[in-house]
Amino acid sequence: MSRILITGISGQVGHELLRSLAGLGELFPTTRAELDLSGDPQGITQALERIRPDIIVNPAAYTAVDRAEQDEAAAFAVNADAPAILADWAAAHSALLVHYSTDYVFNGEGERAWTEQDPTAPQSVYGRSKLAGEEAIRESACRHLILRTSWVFGIHGANFLKTILRLGQERNTLSVVNDQIGAPASASLIADVTAQLLQRYLDGGAADFPYGTYHLAPLGETSWHGYAVYLLRRAAAQGYALSLAPDAILGIPSSAYPLPAKRPANSRLCCDKLRQAFGVALPSWQAEVDKALSQLPAANQAGGTPSASRKETGQ
Template identity: 70%
Template sequence: MPRILITGSNGQVGHELVRSLAPLGELIATDRRQLDLGQSPAVIEEALERFRPDIIVNPAAYTAVDRAEGDEAAAMAVNAAAPGVLARWAAGHRALLVHYSTDYVFDGGGQRPWREDDATAPQSAYGRSKRDGEEAVRRETPSHLILRTSWVFGAHGGNFLKTMLKLGQERTALKVVDDQIGAPASAAWIADVTAELIRRYLASPAGFAYGTYHLAPGGETSWHGYAAYLLKRAAALGLPLALDPERIEGIPSSEYPLPAKRPANSRLCCDKLRQTFGIEQPAWQAGVDQVLAQLLPAENNHATRR
């Protein structure tokens, strides 16, 4: 049984990876207490020598996009330097490294979905750190999978979906940006695809198609469309709302300024993943529906207790 190390196991994707990868080997699920990627390379290498994994799966990241604008060094340590350390150790021990990246590595322009070989041009400190992490992984080991995702959400951890559910119960009016376009990606689906890719690797390491792949569900929407859909579904499933989802106001990004620039175009082309591995993209709405089904009983019970 291969030893599979998961970093950031208490994050959205990490939490789901513990579930999806459990049948594939001996799991070593770590959080910052056991493996802090903000530490020095020597400390990270010492932990890797202690765990001795055959496969490293790295969803851990510095994800405070706005905070990174004033603390780029911290983002670079976790998102750029640490993946390079993981990749170098993996290369020296014939291990596979699975690393997650983001659409923020692109400049966010245009309207067509980004392809894996498009030029990167990040517009934020967070994006630069993730771009540099990708480059470090490619430089240090050929035995890697880099999976670029977008708009990740799940039943575990904090995210846009959970924020909208909370605001939908508390506010009678809501404004949401409508000029940023992408596809919300379920952490559970990301983890399930990761498990399938690792199964393929374990079956034939020599013939495995290593490299960079985009991993996003089918379809596209704006943050406004995403919010309207999930609140309509939540209401249909019995969640009491203070506002009418039909009356959520769409606004341009210029009316909601933030320290870090967000990509206007977060679309990711997943043709390479489908053509290489035969993995199809479910509609983004399916992932939202699944998470709502998990969350709403707890939400409604909490509302009843109040």
């Protein structure tokens, strides 16, 4: 039975991985207290030597996009230095490393969905730190899967979906940016696709497995404003008691909501490579939002602050 180490299980994706990877092997889930990727590199190596995983799944990340602008060292420690350590250990022990990255590695311009072959040009400390982590993994030559995601949400943890639900019950007016385009990806989708890829790896063996970097996002696209409107319309249809009418949400440009870190205007991700390599069938972003709403109890609708919700990868 394969030994599977999962980092960051307190995060959105880590929480879902506990569910999706159950049955694929012997799981070794770790919190930050048990495996601190921001801490002493020797401590990371010691944990790896103690667990001796065959597969390392690393959703842990520094995702405080705005705080990273003033705390670059911390962002790079978690997003770049720690993945490098994991990758070097994986290379030395013939282990597989599954790592999650982000659309922030691109410059965020244009209107075409980003492919894996497009040049990277991150515009924030967060994006640069995530790209550095990717590069360290590739340079290690370890067996790896790097899955780039965007606009992550889920029923666990603070995120845009839960914040909008809360504000929809508390306010009668709300402004949301309408010039940033992407596709909301649920943590459960990311975890389920990860399980599908790992099952392929375990069934087929290491020799012929299509390692590499892949984009993972649901079908379709929307703006944050369109996302919020759709979410509250569906919530109202499911009986949520709202004080905010969905059509009353005002769309505003990013310039009206300045933040320390630059957000991508274009977060579209082309997932053709993933579908062709693994035969993955991806749902629409609307279906993922509907599923999350159906799973979220009315008593558990508290979310994070609006500023925190603008980057909710939960990796």
